[in-house]
Amino acid sequence: MQIDSVIHLKSYEQIKLLLRRHAITFLPLIGIFIILLLMPIGVYFLINAIFPTFLTNTITYTLMVLFASIYYLSIYLFFYSYFVTFYLxxxxxxxxxxxxxxxxxxxxxxxxxxxxxxxxxxxxxxxxxxxxxxxxxxxxxxxxxxxxxxxxxxxxxxxxxxxxxxxxxxxxxxxxxx
Known part of the structure; x- marks a missing residue:
């Protein structure tokens, strides 16, 4: 984002400070994002341990891949929107x-x-x-x-x-x- 496109400085005006939120305040969201990314892997191993033949069916496996893809896409979308809100x-x-x-x-x-x-x-x-x-x-x-x-x-x-x-x-x- 260019500053000139957002505000127009007066002829005598000078930018003294340009502030954003401290970067450390975004770390909790990164932690939540990492946990949410690892959840489907844990679910996969849990299902494989409890029901070993469940994922051998091609329809079930395809549905699991589809749901995991939708889940990851949603997580990335939410993370991106929070990052844009944070950064801008x-x-x-x-x-x-x-x-x-x-x-x-x-x-x-x-x-x-x-x-x-x-x-x-x-x-x-x-x-x-x-x-x-x-x-x-x-x-x-x-x-x-x-x-x-x-x-x-x-x-x-x-x-x-x-x-x-x-x-x-x-x-x-x-x-x-x-």
Missing amino acids: DLWIITNDRLVDIRQVTLFARTIAEIDLYQIQDISSDVSGFFPSLFNYGNVSIQTAGTIPKCILYNVPDPHHIRQVILELSAKDKDYHNK
Whole structure:
């Protein structure tokens, strides 16, 4: 995804941060995917152990291969759609605004913009063992605009991001108060 095709930067605008969710937050889904991939193999060995002559029938064997193929295709499709949703969630922070791009489903995307001078409160939250270990968490932003609250979910180094947004917001407020 090219940034220029999603947002149009103003002449004075510069991208300061480009954020995605921390990669470690996708690992549980990869684990579930691997377990789901191994399940048909376990079922095959279980059926072969309990009913040794069951798979010798060509019709039964063909049906099992067909069901396994449909199962694997479905698993790949769900994994791909979750990966696309994970990867295409994006936050762009410029010196003038914050752009929140959310891939809701495979074919649905929402884009919201927050002017930095409208930010009233910003907080960062790192809670839990793995978030503390890998330094990721949420950044919550309260605004006076049409979008009252924006949350950057599972971003890396949330305390640094909060500090950068606070500094950019202060500069933007000074610019707009002139």
